[in-house]
Amino acid sequence: MICRFLPLLLLFAHQANSQPVLISEYLPAPSTHDQEFIELILKGSSNVSTGDVTVRDRSPRWSHVDPAYELVPGDTLLLFRYIEKVPETFSPTIKIATLSPWPILNNTGDSLVVQVSALDSDRTGYSSAPAGRSIERKSDVIPGYIESNWAPSRDPAGSTPGRRNSVYEVDTTAPRVLGAELSLNNQLWIWMSEALPRNQSVRLQLHQNQGPSFSMTVHSMGGHSLTSLEVPDRMWTDVSVSSTRDYAGYESEPSTVEIARAPVRGEVTINEVLYHDKTGGVPEFIELFVASDHSISLRELSLSTNQTLYSLVPQDTTLLAPSGAAVLLTAGNMDAAVDQAAISFAREAKNPHLEHLTSPSAILTAIIPSLRIPNRESTIRLHVQSDTLDAMSINEVCFSPRFETYTGRSVRRQADLPCKWTHSLLSVGTSPGLISLPVQARPPIAGDLRIIEVLYDTIEDAFDNRADQVEFIELMNVGDEPLDIGGLYFSGPETDLGKPSDLPFLHAQTRLSVGEIALVFHYPRDFPDDALHEKRLLRSIWPNSHGPARTIFLPVRQRLGLSNTGELILLMSSQGIELDRVWIGKDRHHPAVKNTKGRSIVRLLSATGQLGNWSSSTHEDGATPGYAQPVQQTDRPKSGLRIDRTSIYPTDDSADNVVHIEVASQNPSDIVRIRVFSADGHDVTELVAGKFVDNGVSVAWNGRDENHNLVSAGIYIIVAHVFDSISGSHRSYKKAVAVLL
Structure with missing residues (x-):
């Protein structure tokens, strides 16, 4: 559970009269049909005139009650500015009077003091009055001087x-x-939790890690602060407090509680900032993260x-933050924004861009009007005093390439990347109350990532009643x-004309697991900043090409700016290290493909790293963005169908939850189609819709149907149809696999 804490208020005590007349209610800023009033109640044991x-x-001017009454214990005295305008709706036991002269209660703040026989009986004050x-x-x-003892009706x-007061x-x-x-000048x-009477004797014991304790007796200050005293040194870690009594006698x-300290550099960092909200929704805020191992x-x-x-x-307040807490600094109310972010985060829990976000140990709010x-x-x-603990510059923000507008979208800090600040990827635009942890993945090196599919020559025709294709690199x-692919970008080789412009496609930390695909694609500017619309666009262009990956x-x-006539694409790490390269152009396509427009090139064996190992996509849609690509296998058969196991456990987290399937042929003009029955x-799913065999086709089945639903336990048949694109001959292979649940 996330706890939210508010600042504690420090006030100072005054001795109350033994037979007090108490202030019970007052109205400084009446509406048009009301007037100012003060309600007093006699709480003593004797009558008062x-x-x-x-x-x-x-x-300093005192006002007198007019007319005079004899008050008995428990009586209520209502003082109105204009007694002639008081409605006749009060009980006869309520005494009605006015003050001469009337003390004007200022809307912007005032004090209110009551005396009985020239002795202070009660007092209070306010900084502003609700209309x-x-x-x-x-x-x-x-006591009335305790500010937390008052609230708007x-x-x-x-x-x-x-x-009775509401x-x-x-x-x-x-x-x-x-x-x-413990303050910097050693004041403890x-x-x-509530105001205490003044001058109670309280026993304290200070503790330190693996060191001696120190005991003392102090007298309570009154109010919410039990004591403030100077202690010998700053080594104390905890303090034990003996019994205390409140005004009701409990x-x-x-x-024993931990002693919080002012932080040093590295113990509190700026985590998230919203500085350009023009929507009127979420107030501007700065989120801090408590990275220390103790309270601050x-x-x-x-x-x-x-x-x-x-x-x-x-002034005269405090805010104590436990280790791992998030602290929101804002001029407005952040409750709705925090709740909205938490709900959105729960709904988007499977979004790989958000895997590094987590809930803090607590959420605290400091209002800075x-x-x-x-x-x-x-x-x-x-x-903290003259030392700078942390800093961020708006100029350091890397604008995310995926958004058209940044209004209402916060920026978040990220570690270990050249781009220190980038925009929040949560769909609601801000993520207050969530903190960033380091991505549990290492940066990629050469050989870790492969470009496996590219579409560069797109079909864009406004009159063909089809969605225009978009460039993509997979x-x-x-x-x-697992790899952290944050900070990656595409580039090209340096020539006599200079170095081409770099194309950054991801600034934020993002974890890419083994075998997973990252799809970089052009998302036109007239589409909204919404992940759902991004996927809808791809499905509208390639309705049949989405596999289980x-x-x-x-x-x-x-636009990605890919040349239709040929160019070299370099995949670069955030540190400027080349990770992979591919030459795009018509010579990458299979010789049997005559019309290459709208058809991608695919890397058939993505683990080999061989630039020549490319061919044309054989899919009916012309490309397969987001579809699992084949990975090179060892000990491949010369021809036929091979599976690496005869039973799988799809609900298990081990390697036994998928079956790896491979079709090999000595004829490079063969096209293979693999289905599961x-x-x-009954037809269950299609694993390969049609690919040139070349050096082999490999795919995996995870025990799910074409709608990605888990199949029932039983025997399933894997069928590979191989078609010779030149002679027209065909042959089939079958293997059985058991699905165990």
């Missing part, structure tokens, strides 16, 4: 004069220690953007380990 009650705001909604007291037990009418709470729980922190602060259990305190941290400096938390993130020439820096991981789709908004002759 209202002639002894005075009230003031933050000005048309009163501010109500939660508990009569907790939840009543539909906007206020509850003369009635936010009233009965304290039935003991206080808890929420956390502790301990924070409680006693806490002894507890954000109290002494600050943030700067160009010439503006922001504190992460307001004035936060503004410039979207040009801006550098964001995270500071890659396969032919190595023995797991494919990572890499759309590129610009059930024992009673």
